[in-house]
Amino acid sequence: MAVQLDAQLLEILACPCPEHAPLKAGTAADPRADYLTCTSCGRSFPVRDGIPVLLLDEAVEPTAG
Numbered sequence: 001m002a003v004q005l006d007a008q009l010l011e012i013l014a015c016p017c018p019e020h021a022p023l024k025a026g027t028a029a030d031p032r033a034d035y036l037t038c039t040s041c042g043r044s045f046p047v048r049d050g051i052p053v054l055l056l057d058e059a060v061e062p063t064a065g
């Protein structure tokens with residue numbers, strides 16, 4: 001499964017990190033296909049039932065290397 005989000009919605013979503021950077025949706029080939037990943041800090045946020053959970057508490061930290 002890949003993230004299926006409205007492109008306009010994705011456009012207005014931003015990471016809660018201090019940079020408020022845009023998020024990119026995972027692709028089917030992505031190991032984090034069901035996540036939105038910040039283009040700045042690299043945190044990945046889960047999408048549950050089509051609803052992005054943009055909480056730092058829920059974020060998956062980027063793996064080193």
Ligand SMILES: [Zn+2]
Pocket residue numbers: 015016017018019020021038039040041042043
């Ligand atoms: Zn971020």
